[in-house]
Amino acid sequence: MKIQIRFNHIAAIGMICLTIISMSACKKSMQQKSDSSRSQQATYRLSSIIDASTTKTGSKASGNLSGLYSTTSRKLIFALKFKEIEPTLIEFRNEKNAVVGTIKKAKYVSPVKGVLILGAADQASLTDQKISVHLISTQFPNGEISGPLSVKNSN
Numbered sequence: 001m002k003i004q005i006r007f008n009h010i011a012a013i014g015m016i017c018l019t020i021i022s023m024s025a026c027k028k029s030m031q032q033k034s035d036s037s038r039s040q041q042a043t044y045r046l047s048s049i050i051d052a053s054t055t056k057t058g059s060k061a062s063g064n065l066s067g068l069y070s071t072t073s074r075k076l077i078f079a080l081k082f083k084e085i086e087p088t089l090i091e092f093r094n095e096k097n098a099v100v101g102t103i104k105k106a107k108y109v110s111p112v113k114g115v116l117i118l119g120a121a122d123q124a125s126l127t128d129q130k131i132s133v134h135l136i137s138t139q140f141p142n143g144e145i146s147g148p149l150s151v152k153n154s155n
Helices: 007-040 120-127
Strands: 043-050 062-070 075-083 089-093 099-103 112-117 132-136 145-148 150-153
Touching: 043 075, 043 132, 062 145, 099 112, 099 120
Parallel strands: none
Antiparallel strands: 043 062, 043 145, 043 150, 062 075, 075 112, 089 099, 089 132, 132 145
């Protein structure tokens, strides 16, 4: 039994091959775009041990902070646990001791969860590990305990 191959069949097979080739090229192009946008965004894991070692207040209060930071949204999402302190204010400060963010509440109950949006300069300070968290109390209005934020890239 002999099957005749017509010009229409060859043209159809050629069109199918071209379609498959162009679809795979588009998929590769989309993957490259996705990879390049991923390199522009980064997510960091944050942590901090907070005590009186830097404030020299002699306070027995302590705490720790854990969180995430996204460079695209500039959002710092955190959970702050503390004990033996009744904070009146929680501040994030840069290397110049300037306040880059404040968490204001009527009363702070551990754990405090929050979101802070950083500016471009503050983002650079954060990734260079030059931001610290400060817990201020009525007894110590300049800060009872504090600790630097440790930053690790999680990409």
